[in-house]
Amino acid sequence: MLEFVIAGLVLGGIYAIASAGLVITYTASGILNFAFGAMAFFIARFYYYLHTEHSWGILPAAIVAIGLAGPIMGIFLYAVLFRYLRFNSPLIKVVATVGLLVAIPALATIIFGSGAILQAPGLAPEPVHVYQFLGVPITLDDIIVYICVVATVVLGAGVLRFTEVGLKVRAMVDSPAMTDLSGTNPDLVSGGVWAVSVFFAGLTGVLAAPIIGLDPNKFTVLIAAAFAAVIAAKMRSLPIAVGVGLLMGIATSLAERYLPSNSQWSGEIIDAIPFIVIAVVLLYSLLRRGRMGDVERVGGALDRAITPQGESRLAGSTSGALESGSLGLISKYAGPFLLIVAAGALPLIVQGYWVGLTAAAFAYAVIFLSWTLVTGEGGMLWLCQITFAGVGAITTAELATTHGWPVLAAVAVGGVIAMLMGLVVGLLSIRLGDLYVALVTLTFGLLVENLVFTLPSFVNSGLGLTVNPPSFATSSRVLAYLFLGIFVVIALFILNFRRSTSGLAMNAVRWSDPGARTTGVSVVQMKVTVAALAALVAGIGGGLLAIQQSTIAPGTFDTFLGVVWLAVLVTIGIRSTAAAIIAGLSFVMLPALAQAYLPTWTGNIPPLLFGLGAISAAKYPDGALAEQSRRFRNQLLRLADRQKPPLVIDTLSGPALADDAVGTATGTAQSAVAVGKAP
Amino acid sequence: MTVLEAGVGTETSVLSARGITVRFGGLNALSDVDLDVAPRSIAGLVGPNGAGKTTMLAVLSGLLRPTQGRVWLRGEDVTDASAQARARGGIARTFQQPELFLGLTVREHLVLADRVHFAPRRLWSDMLDPRSLLPASSAENERVDGLLELLNLTRVAKAPVAALPLGVCRLVEVGRALAGQPHVILLDEPLSGLDMKSSENLLSVFQRVVAQTDRDVSLLMVEHDVAAVLALSNWIFVLDFGERIAADCPDVIRRDPAVRSAYLGDEESVEGEPEVPVAGEGGEVEP
Numbered sequence: 001m002l003e004f005v006i007a008g009l010v011l012g013g014i015y016a017i018a019s020a021g022l023v024i025t026y027t028a029s030g031i032l033n034f035a036f037g038a039m040a041f042f043i044a045r046f047y048y049y050l051h052t053e054h055s056w057g058i059l060p061a062a063i064v065a066i067g068l069a070g071p072i073m074g075i076f077l078y079a080v081l082f083r084y085l086r087f088n089s090p091l092i093k094v095v096a097t098v099g100l101l102v103a104i105p106a107l108a109t110i111i112f113g114s115g116a117i118l119q120a121p122g123l124a125p126e127p128v129h130v131y132q133f134l135g136v137p138i139t140l141d142d143i144i145v146y147i148c149v150v151a152t153v154v155l156g157a158g159v160l161r162f163t164e165v166g167l168k169v170r171a172m173v174d175s176p177a178m179t180d181l182s183g184t185n186p187d188l189v190s191g192g193v194w195a196v197s198v199f200f201a202g203l204t205g206v207l208a209a210p211i212i213g214l215d216p217n218k219f220t221v222l223i224a225a226a227f228a229a230v231i232a233a234k235m236r237s238l239p240i241a242v243g244v245g246l247l248m249g250i251a252t253s254l255a256e257r258y259l260p261s262n263s264q265w266s267g268e269i270i271d272a273i274p275f276i277v278i279a280v281v282l283l284y285s286l287l288r289r290g291r292m293g294d295v296e297r298v299g300g301a302l303d304r305a306i307t308p309q310g311e312s313r314l315a316g317s318t319s320g321a322l323e324s325g326s327l328g329l330i331s332k333y334a335g336p337f338l339l340i341v342a343a344g345a346l347p348l349i350v351q352g353y354w355v356g357l358t359a360a361a362f363a364y365a366v367i368f369l370s371w372t373l374v375t376g377e378g379g380m381l382w383l384c385q386i387t388f389a390g391v392g393a394i395t396t397a398e399l400a401t402t403h404g405w406p407v408l409a410a411v412a413v414g415g416v417i418a419m420l421m422g423l424v425v426g427l428l429s430i431r432l433g434d435l436y437v438a439l440v441t442l443t444f445g446l447l448v449e450n451l452v453f454t455l456p457s458f459v460n461s462g463l464g465l466t467v468n469p470p471s472f473a474t475s476s477r478v479l480a481y482l483f484l485g486i487f488v489v490i491a492l493f494i495l496n497f498r499r500s501t502s503g504l505a506m507n508a509v510r511w512s513d514p515g516a517r518t519t520g521v522s523v524v525q526m527k528v529t530v531a532a533l534a535a536l537v538a539g540i541g542g543g544l545l546a547i548q549q550s551t552i553a554p555g556t557f558d559t560f561l562g563v564v565w566l567a568v569l570v571t572i573g574i575r576s577t578a579a580a581i582i583a584g585l586s587f588v589m590l591p592a593l594a595q596a597y598l599p600t601w602t603g604n605i606p607p608l609l610f611g612l613g614a615i616s617a618a619k620y621p622d623g624a625l626a627e628q629s630r631r632f633r634n635q636l637l638r639l640a641d642r643q644k645p646p647l648v649i650d651t652l653s654g655p656a657l658a659d660d661a662v663g664t665a666t667g668t669a670q671s672a673v674a675v676g677k678a679p
Numbered sequence: 680m681t682v683l684e685a686g687v688g689t690e691t692s693v694l695s696a697r698g699i700t701v702r703f704g705g706l707n708a709l710s711d712v713d714l715d716v717a718p719r720s721i722a723g724l725v726g727p728n729g730a731g732k733t734t735m736l737a738v739l740s741g742l743l744r745p746t747q748g749r750v751w752l753r754g755e756d757v758t759d760a761s762a763q764a765r766a767r768g769g770i771a772r773t774f775q776q777p778e779l780f781l782g783l784t785v786r787e788h789l790v791l792a793d794r795v796h797f798a799p800r801r802l803w804s805d806m807l808d809p810r811s812l813l814p815a816s817s818a819e820n821e822r823v824d825g826l827l828e829l830l831n832l833t834r835v836a837k838a839p840v841a842a843l844p845l846g847v848c849r850l851v852e853v854g855r856a857l858a859g860q861p862h863v864i865l866l867d868e869p870l871s872g873l874d875m876k877s878s879e880n881l882l883s884v885f886q887r888v889v890a891q892t893d894r895d896v897s898l899l900m901v902e903h904d905v906a907a908v909l910a911l912s913n914w915i916f917v918l919d920f921g922e923r924i925a926a927d928c929p930d931v932i933r934r935d936p937a938v939r940s941a942y943l944g945d946e947e948s949v950e951g952e953p954e955v956p957v958a959g960e961g962g963e964v965e966p
Contacts, residue, residue: 493807500805501798504791508780515778518740520766520795520859521802529803 003136004253012249013145014208015274018226019233019241020152021200024160026235028169028193031085031093032435034442035100036201037223041216042108043070043202044209048120049112062123066202074198075191082194083187084618090434094381095570095617101560102567103611105216106604114604120209145207149242152200157238169193217560224446225274227439232281235435248274268451275447282428282440335629336578340488343581347480356476357588359548362483365584367541368569369490369577374534376575377498378527379510380430381438384445386562388418388535389542391448393552394458396543397465407470411543415536422535426528445559453557464553467546476548483544490537491577506530564607571613573626582625692751693718693897694739694770694863699748701734701921708734709745709921714899716863716914721889721898723908723929726918727941732901733775735918736865739899740772741765753862767795771856772865775901777848779840785851786836789823790815792858797822823858830854830884846877850884857888857896864888866900870907878904882911905942909933917941 018036026032033039047065050056056064077100085093122128124140131138160166168184205219212218226245233241252273259266347358370385395414399405405413429440452458458465473479497503508516509526516523546552568587573579590606613624620627694716701709709731716722724732737743739750741762749758752768760768771792780788794801797819815823827833830850835843840851849869856864866885870878888896902908909915909929917925917932919941925932932938 496809497806500808501791501794501801502803502806504783504787504794505802507782507787508791511780511782512778514742514762514774515780515855517742517762518766518770518772518778519792519855520763520799521791522761522763526802533806 001254001257002134004257005250006133006136006138006142008250008253009246010142010145010249011211011252012246013149014204014211014222014245015226015229015248016149016242016245017145017152017200017207018204018223019229019245020156020238021197021204022223022226022230023233023236023238023241024156024200025193025197026230027160027238029082029086029190029197031082031097032090032230032235032439033197033201034094034097034438035104036197036204036226037219037221038101038104038216039070039073039198039201040205040208040223041214041219042073042104042205043198044120044205044219045108045112045117045214047202047206048117048209048214052121058121058123058125062206066199066206070198070202071195074194074196077198078187078191078194081615081618083190086190088618091375091379091381092617092621094435094438095566096615098381098383098563099567099570099611099614099617101220101611102564102614103608106608106611108216109604110601110608117214120214122210123206141207141210148203148207149246153238153242160238165189165192217558220560221446221450224443227443228274228277228281231278231436231439244277248277264456271450272447275443278440278443279428282432282436285432286428335633336491336576339578339581340484340491343585344481344484346585347477354592355480356548357592358585359476359480359483360545361584361588362480362487362581363541363544363548363584364565364587365541365581366483366487366490366544367538368565368580368583369487369494370534370538370541371566371569371574372577372580373494373497373537374531377494377503377506378530378534379506380434380527380531381441382531382534383438383442383563383566384425384448384559385534385538386557386559386565387445387448388422388538389545389562390453390552390557391418391421392539392542393467393546393557394453394465395539396546397467397552400468401466407468407547411540411547414543415539418539418542419532419536423528423532425535426531427524430527430531431524442559445562449557449559453554458552459554462554464551464556465546466551468550469547473547479548483548486540486544487581490540491580494577502526564610567607567610567614570617570623571610571625573623573629574617575622576626576629579623579626691718692716693753693895694899695751696735696739697749697751699735699738699750700746701731701738701743702746707921709738709918712748712918712921712923714739714916714923714926716897716899718862718895718897719889720913721885721900721911723912723915724899724901724918725903725905725908725915729920730918730941731921732918733867734921736772736867736899736901740770740865766859766861767799769860769862770865771859771861771863773849773852773856773867773869775868775871777845777852779848779851779855781839781841784837784839785832785843785847785854786823786827788840788851788855789826789858790819792855793819793822796858796860826854826857829857829887831880845872846881849873849881853881853884853888860894862895863897863899866898866902868902869900870902870904878907882907885911 018040022033022036025036043065046069047061050065051058051061081096081100085096088096122141123144129140131140131143158166160169168189171182171184204223208219208222212222225248228248229241229244232244252270255266255270255273259269343362347355350358367385367389370388371382374380374382374385392411392414395417396407396410399410399413400407425441425444429437432440469479470482473482497506505516505521505526508519508521509523513523516526542557545556549556565583565587569580569583572583572586586606587610591603594602594606616624622630692715694714696712696714699709699712699714700707712731712735714722714724714735724735726732734743738745738748741757741760741764745758749756751757752765752770755768757765757768757770780791783791824833827836830853832847832850832854835847840848843851853864853866853869869881869885873881885898885900889898900908900912909932912929915925915927915929915932916923917935917938919937924937924941925935927935
């Protein structure tokens with residue numbers, strides 16, 4: 001047994017270092033770095049490039065990759081991105097790091113080349129020396145992991161808690177402005193924090209490479225497992241994060257020892273251990289009826305007062321529920337209407353192969369609408385919409401092909417099953433806070449991907465499942481119009497929702513939890529309902545995609561790919577139904593155009609651009625395209641309203657309140673915004 | 680037992696609390712606090728910083744569950760009811776830092792609260808009902824317009840609240856609270872951050888609200904501006920270190936040695952004359 005405990009400490013040690021890096025970064029910056037795995041992959045790939053592909057020695061390669069490239073990447077990312085995220089809502093912070101999660105592997109592929117690397121060296125010289133400890137064989141790579149864990153805990157906890165640097169870091173989390181006034185450069189401290197963070201990521205990557213190889217998806221799964229330890233530590237406790245990380249490694253090793261090796265379920269239980277930890281922690285928290293505390297505001301009153309607040313919103317424009325005025329409505333809906341008309345003309349304009357792609361684009365557009373609903377309207381970041389799409393696709397195939405159901409009825413049932421799953425995940429996670437929703441949905445997606453989508457009956461010896469189109473769909477063109485019709489129906493539902501009492505209530509919920517509850521609106525009911533409806537939409541979209549593709553190949557619904565989908569939509573516009581159709585067309589057509597007319601290496605440019613686009617959510621929360629569209633519309637309205645007197649809020653508070661507006665100099669719009677929680 | 684306290688848990692008091700105790704770890708934020716609010720009255724809840732006033736409002740509004748104690752709304756035990764259930768039952772509140780919905784306009788705040796009260800099913804049925812695109816009913820418009828007028832908010836009705844100054848934000852919160860047709864409104868430091876003129880305007884609104892003849896509305900106000908609270912309230916509760924140290928009419932509270940001690944310290948309370956401000960003297964008492 002000791003042998004398995006010691007062996008488990010290796011994987012546990014890697015979990016521990018990753019979770020320590022995540023906790024330290026979150027504690028010091030208020031940002032949970034979803035791109036930690038991507039950073040780990042990038043540095044590990046760079047180390048492999050230097051050490052294996054260019055024959056550098058271990059030490060110089062490690063120093064350059066982990067000790068120099070990692071911190072430089074951290075400082076660079078802080079300078080161009082993270083420094084602008086500090087006062088943004090948890091949602092925008094997650095979206096920006098999700099953008100990095102998409103962009104960094106694409107960048108790595110462009111720089112270092114593609115192709116999965118199954119065997120990668122660690123920090124020990126090869127052949128790796130094996131020692132005996134209490135009769136248990138331990139490799140030098142294992143010993144290096146143990147040393148790194150101890151160093152991480154001692155240095156991480158020690159520096160944060162007992163040194164002046166740690167004091168400055170903690171002070172800066174409370175108030176960068178006050179820290180600045182005290183003579184400490186907040187940018188220097190924050191840049192240092194991110195340098196250390198990416199150093200940890202690089203260390204994790206190089207240590208993990210001998211175990212999992214060099215594959216960005218595997219790194220994402222590894223870090224998702226580390227998220228279990230981070231969740232158990234409530235994001236902040238370094239000892240608990242490290243302890244749970246080590247225990248998960250030991251549990252994995254013991255499960256490998258004691259579970260029957262010939263059972264298919266054994267492997268799946270082992271893979272599921274981090275997710276079981278998450279489920280236990282969430283259930284325990286729910287039973288205690290508490291939030292996990294992810295909504296702490298970063299910075300003090302001074303910081304909020306001096307920070308421009310307009311960018312701290314995601315999809316923060318007014319609900320439009322009670323908007324009136326024909327010009328306003330026309331200018332708002334004319335663009336999307338014309339876009340739908342143009343999209344409708346597309347299957348008639350293009351021919352052959354491209355018609356099928358258009359149908360696929362419309363199916364993707366339906367899936368993207370699920371984010372328009374859950375994130376654009378609901379203000380929640382769900383990272384498992386692709387999983388719901390997969391559930392819809394598999395259900396469609398099973399019911400239609402295996403059981404002979406009418407295919408559209410099978411699509412509907414697939415949507416309903418996805419909705420029920422969304423309901424359960426929502427009930428488990430929403431009460432805990434926005435950040436936990438993102439974490440839980442990401443891990444749920446990976447769990448289903450690894451445990452359900454890999455079942456032999458679905459994989460079907462690598463052939464996947466087949467789906468036949470409805471009998472009336474005699475061509476791709478008919479399918480395209482069928483999908484477009486379904487898209488329009490769902491889009492109209494979302495538009496109606498936005499302008500309805502339900503939309504008002506949802507808007508209330510996302511802006512102020514206590515405000516909504518004391519107005520009589522149930523936050524949990526509203527959020528769970530919207531999330532479940534979004535899962536329904538994703539499930540339907542998945543079913544449509546299955547019909548278009550005829551075959552559901554294994555890997556079609558990988559969680560990481562879903563993150564790319566999200567990045568596409570965020571780039572274009574998370575709140576606009578029209579953006580969903582542009583996103584669908586972009587996601588399908590840009591790679592196809594690149595493949596058809598450009599050199600092969602350009603195939604990684606679209607994911608890189610989408611990743612960078614998602615990062616731009618920090619500046620344009622509604623999406624770059626949506627932002628341009630809104631500016632155009634505002635200019636139009638301004639031209640039309642030129643005859644009317646300008647609206648000056650400070651003088652509009654009525655005769656009795658005129659002095660109030662002027663007198664409360666500190667009570668300007670900034671104060672009003674600052675006191676409300678961003679969604 | 681006073682007249683106000685006679686109606687514990689019955690319809691005599693619109694809102695009652697008995698034995699409210701809240702512990703945060705080893706800290707007793709509230710210890711065995713009793714409180715009653717009579718119909719059509721203004722009650723003040725005062726005390727130095729850290730006395731437990733905001734915690735008490737959180738317990739009464741359902742945002743925080745007490746470690747011990749019970750809360751009644753118009754005779755009905757609501758201790759185990761959620762905040763939204765209490766809101767629908769008739770408890771509304773405002774916050775020290777306004778908790779507004781920054782994506783909505785002023786009018787939309789009032790419309791939402793109005794519909795939660797008069798048409799709660801629309802929160803769900805509107806999702807699938809295109810009729811929600813039609814203009815609002817005349818009754819709803821009348822109620823909302825009336826409130827906007829009462830609070831001098833008509834001219835900013837279509838403005839997003841994110842663009843409004845603090846004083847107007849406080850009025851919007853009061854309007855949202857009133858739109859839900861509450862029996863009692865809990866006001867958490869409504870005058871905080873306002874200048875004297877704005878405070879006077881807001882206080883006059885409170886008086887008008889309670890004086891309305893067509894509805895019974897009571898107010899429970901937490902406020903550091905003791906002079907304003909004493910001038911406005913029918914009854915005052917004083918908390919100190921989580922305990923209720925006094926509950927009486929404003930005139931008695933002004934002379935209460937325990938209150939003077941809590942605000943000014945033991946030495947001054949022994950040596951000096953009553954120092955708790957009286958109406959018209961203004962000024963905020965900082966303990």
